[in-house]
Amino acid sequence: MQSLEQLKARLEAAVPGVRAEIVPNGSPAGQPSLLLDNGHARAAAEFLRDDAELRLDYCSNATGVDWPETTVKEKVKVKKVVDGAEKEVEEVRERKRGGYLEAVYHLYSMARKEGPVIIRLRTENRGDRVALPSLTPVWRSCEFQEREIFDLYGVVFQGHPDLRRILMWPEFRDYPMRKDYVEPDDYEYEPTPHDEVLERARRHYAGGPAA
């Protein structure tokens, strides 16, 4: 089983123009993933499936993840003048990272009994530019899972044969798994509430929210 660096090199050689980036994984599981750009994702997926050394013919899982806008604290080494001498000092800088939605695919090879190879696709933002290329023509197992990502996160997959809501009813308007979803408020009758449910139920109690 090759390492992800070797795979990345072969991918860049086979599919011209693709931009792949290795995203490290902090946990002891040791499963780093490959971030692909949206324009060449379909071609890269076909290479991964058809290449004789990889034969990643089985897409096990397609997940949607919501990363809202956040500020990232980074430690940067800068040259600063301290006490008259120039030294390298560690400074904490805050950088604003825009929000995006992500689709993560776990690929295995049934022919060679290897895996997993994890690829990621990111949208540009969480608002209007939420289109991603669909990998259903490459691996048919993504069909229902991409519909679910559309239903719960709002990512529009271009090239999907039948993109409709799968788990919620068709007239539903929101995207429930997003981090900023507010669910409808039907906590009127709560005999034994605690924590969050108590907060929500208090609004319905006789006497108003302060009671």
Added chain:
Amino acid sequence: MTTLQSQSAAEEAAGGHQLLEVSMGPQHPSTHGVFRMDVALDGETVVRLKPVFGYLHRNHEKIGEKCSYLGSMPYTDRLDYICSLTNNWGYALTVEKLAGLAAPERAEYIRVILAELTRLINHSCLAGFLLQDMGAAGTPLMYAFREREKILDLFESLTGARMMCDYMRFGGCRCDLPPGWIEQARRVVARYPRFLDEFEALLTGNEIVRARTEGVGVLSAQLAVNAGITGPMLRASGVNYDIRKVDRYGVYGRMDFRVPMGERGDTFDRYMIRILEMRESLKILEQALRDLPGGPILDPKAKLRNLRPKAGEAYGRIEGPKGELGFYVISDGGPNPYRYRIRPPSLINLTILEDMCLGGTIADAVVILGSVDIVLGEVDR
């Protein structure tokens, strides 16, 4: 495309006859749960079939983001509610990968024993439900549930609950085996082949079962691999992929068992594979019960309640009785997971339901659905 447009297109394809649109479900006599199929029929032949689900969508993944890691464990019981212990193991395996924990040997053997007992329950209930769909109203199901009750007695004396066991923990198991449990388990395993022989004598040679299942719902190996089918359905189409042999998780690497495979990929193969898998499970159970070592059942370093794994992600999978059950957990360093995703085998196995049913009669569609072995708690989560 609206329903009318797609209907007229299908009508043209069917030679200008008027199509009958039937919505089978979500309440129907075959006991698969709240599952609906929108079927368009030309006479009795299925021309189009679209599965509709979501009637049991209980937003398990959103609740997983609110609960702590241990707090999600009882919810995994309720995923595939017939096999709760294998769901627990899948989740425990994933969090152990994420946090870098390992279970002691005794715990691994106990996990294998419980998983194989669960596989016995699932496959015998499936055979019962499949035959109920075929019209044998209740009798094979009654035999299957009789055996299930004996195994549920074992679960209840060990974990305290018949169905929702909530037994596995990150780094081992919740509590040790009570005295007399191993002897009782050995008795159940020793008597099981007699029940299987009885079942097979009644059903496998039965000409009605053969006529209704042979050649029905054929699935080619290439389509199965591309569509991500796993479990007995994949092996019935002739693809040798059993995660117990590929990943060798737990102590399956030490067990000696074979993987049954089918040739034609039709419903009869899928039914026979499950009967043969039950016999292999009995072999694994005999070996595990014989080799069960002593020792602790929980990793002493494992912190259950306030588990805060390092930021990162992990994907863990097991060979559940229905297929590959995978869990994908992203941690951000806090007590709750950032993203908690379940890869449901039943949902992926439904991808090619339409392909298998096209061209057959509507009675075959019911039998094919029965052989896919879905549980809606898992499909909808």
Added chain:
Amino acid sequence: MIDEGLRSELSRQGVVTTTLEELYNWGRKNSLWPLQFGLACCAIEMIAASMARFDIARFGAEVFRPSPRQADLMIVAGTVTKKMAPQIVRLYNQMPEPKYVIAMGVCAISGGPFKEGYNVLKGIDRYLPVDVHIPGCPPRPEALLHALMTLQKKIANQRLTGPDRPRHLNGEAPGEFPVPDYGEHDLAPPNNPAVWRPPPMTRDE
């Protein structure tokens, strides 16, 4: 009403006396036909209750009818989701009177462990009148049998005439309930005020 001592004396001589009400209720309570309607995990325990170890046939209820037109007991076993709720109310409307509802499991009573959910209806009693509630997750098959016996007692005590007569003998009481629609964020209406009248909650803290 006949005196109990006289009744037992007569029955020892081989003469059975009863009232029309008792006979009517006795026939109905000992042949309740449930609708084959399992939603989730509780359905497996319901099936186990109808199998060989916990035999529901002794109560006359082993005939699970697939069609609502032939059933008179609906055991709502499992989580009721908002997507499924209109179908449940529609099925209830299709059942002929007299009909009863048992809410089996905590999910059908109040939403259960999945309460904080965008698709979970917090109890089927928001849209339908429930006769017996069974707590448990899932309740054991013995608990379902106990609920069946409680319902049988309730039917046995129903008076045929008078202001508290059951719904099917009362022309004004509604037998069908409005089916909710799928709204944009929630069901419309979110509950049925004629059926669901929870007591107002007051908390001092």
